[in-house]
Amino acid sequence: xxxxxxxxxxTDEFTKFGDKFEKIAHNETTGMYCYKRTTSEGLTYYExxxxxxxxxxxxxxxxxYPSTAQFGFGTALCFRxxxxxxxxxxAFYMANGFEAGRFRV
Numbered sequence: 001x002x003x004x005x006x007x008x009x010x011t012d013e014f015t016k017f018g019d020k021f022e023k024i025a026h027n028e029t030t031g032m033y034c035y036k037r038t039t040s041e042g043l044t045y046y047e048x049x050x051x052x053x054x055x056x057x058x059x060x061x062x063x064x065y066p067s068t069a070q071f072g073f074g075t076a077l078c079f080r081x082x083x084x085x086x087x088x089x090x091a092f093y094m095a096n097g098f099e100a101g102r103f104r105v
Contacts, residue, residue: 007054007064016065025090030097034090044081048093074098
């Protein structure tokens with residue numbers, strides 16, 4: 001029997017690994033999402049990604065949060081909340097997607 005792994009649907013808020021995730025932006029044109037991640041220790045990160053597609057047991061396509069292995073340039077990036085140009089980087093990738101190239105200051 002074929003085992004099917006289903007991913008959690010993207011929602012406005014969810015908890016994973018004890019961290020709280022809140023959707024702060026979505027650009028339908030580029031397909032980009034931005035989530036604010038707050039750890040149990042109070043650290044803040046921003047995760048910008050193009051949501052991967054998956055199929056449910058009925059063959060319907062849906063989008064999900066990327067797995068750890070899917071993080072990297074071109075799929076998903078994580079920025080510390082206190083980095084110098086965090087807001088600029090997030091705005092650039094949300095508007096342009098990953099196809100526009102790397103963010104340059």
